[in-house]
Amino acid sequence: MNQATFIHQLPKVELHLHIEGTLEPEMMFQLAQRNQIDLPFASPQEVKAAYEFTNLQSFLDIYYQGANVLIEEQDFYDLTWAYLLKCQQDNVIHTEIFFDPQTHTARGIHFDTVIAGIDRAMKDGLEQLGITSRIIMCFLRHLDEESAFEVLEMALPHKDKIIGVGLDSSELGHPPEKFERVFSKARDEGFLTVAHAGEEGPVNNIYNSLELLNVSRIDHGVRCADDEQLVALLAESKMPLTVCPLSNTKLKVFDEMRDHNIVELLRRGLCVTINSDDPAYFGGYMTDNFLAVAECHALSQEELALFTRNAINASFVSEAEKRVLREKLDGFVATA
Numbered sequence: 001m002n003q004a005t006f007i008h009q010l011p012k013v014e015l016h017l018h019i020e021g022t023l024e025p026e027m028m029f030q031l032a033q034r035n036q037i038d039l040p041f042a043s044p045q046e047v048k049a050a051y052e053f054t055n056l057q058s059f060l061d062i063y064y065q066g067a068n069v070l071i072e073e074q075d076f077y078d079l080t081w082a083y084l085l086k087c088q089q090d091n092v093i094h095t096e097i098f099f100d101p102q103t104h105t106a107r108g109i110h111f112d113t114v115i116a117g118i119d120r121a122m123k124d125g126l127e128q129l130g131i132t133s134r135i136i137m138c139f140l141r142h143l144d145e146e147s148a149f150e151v152l153e154m155a156l157p158h159k160d161k162i163i164g165v166g167l168d169s170s171e172l173g174h175p176p177e178k179f180e181r182v183f184s185k186a187r188d189e190g191f192l193t194v195a196h197a198g199e200e201g202p203v204n205n206i207y208n209s210l211e212l213l214n215v216s217r218i219d220h221g222v223r224c225a226d227d228e229q230l231v232a233l234l235a236e237s238k239m240p241l242t243v244c245p246l247s248n249t250k251l252k253v254f255d256e257m258r259d260h261n262i263v264e265l266l267r268r269g270l271c272v273t274i275n276s277d278d279p280a281y282f283g284g285y286m287t288d289n290f291l292a293v294a295e296c297h298a299l300s301q302e303e304l305a306l307f308t309r310n311a312i313n314a315s316f317v318s319e320a321e322k323r324v325l326r327e328k329l330d331g332f333v334a335t336a
C-alpha cells in the first residue's frame, strides 16, 4: 500500500475541531439565503479569496463574521452533519468537537438551539455513520470572566451532552489565569478541561494551563519547544498536544510545513496528535493534514499510526470505548 493510500485509509481520531470552523463558503451562502442575511461577499469564491491570513486575529475577524449565518437549530444540525460526512470520507472514527456558545448567544441565539442541533447530528452520526463523538464547550478568552460564568451556567442543564470545557480565541493578551476561577467551577461541576495554549502565546501559557486550569490536554502547544524543561515535562507526563499543522502554517505560527516541529516532538516521546482545527478556513480536513505533514517529513507507517494511537489515549471516552477504537486501528495496521 503506498503512503497516500495508507494515510487516507488510516483510522483517525480528531480532538481539536471547532464546528464553526467547518463552515464552507458554499454553506455560508446557502444559510445566508435561507435566513435572509446579507454577507459582505458576492460569491463563495470571493469568500475563499478573503481567506489569506497574516495571524490568528486576521482569521478570527472573518470567522466571527461567517458564524452570523447560523440561526436555527437546523443550521447547527446541517453544519455538524456536513462535517461528519467529511469524517466518513477521511476515515475519522471518533471526534471531539468544540463549539463556541458565546459567538451565538451574543447574537441572541439561544444556547439550547445551538447544542440541540449539534447533538442531534452527532447522534445521527453514530447511528448512520458509526462515528462516535463528544462535545466540548469553549469560552472565548477575549471576553471577560463574567461572560464565561454566564455561559457555564447555561451549560449545566446539558451536562449529559457536554464532556468538557475549553478556552479558545485570541491567545495574546488573554492568558489562562484570567479564567482560573471559572475553570475551577467547571471542574467542580464535573467537566473535564482543555485549553488552547502555546499557539502564538508564550510557554508560560502552557505552564499556567497545566497548573491553574488543570487541563487534561493542551490544544496546539507547539511553542513548548522554546523551553527544554517543558518539553521534558510534557514527554514524561504524556500530556497530549492537539497539534493542527495546516492551521499553524496558514496562520504563520510556522512559515512552512518543513519548519513545523510536530515530527520532532513525536520522536521526543510527546503525546502528539494531528487535527484540523478550522478546516474550512485552513485548507483541509484530517487526511489533508496528515498528507501535508508526510509530504515534508519522512514518516514510517508506524509513526503515522502513532498519531491515532496517541489520540485514542488522549480522548475523553471510557476505557471500553478506547479498546474498540484501538481494535479498529490495529485491524487496519495488520492488513495494510
Ligand SMILES: [Zn+2]
Binding pocket: 016, 018, 168, 196, 219, 277
Ligand atoms: Zn483551535
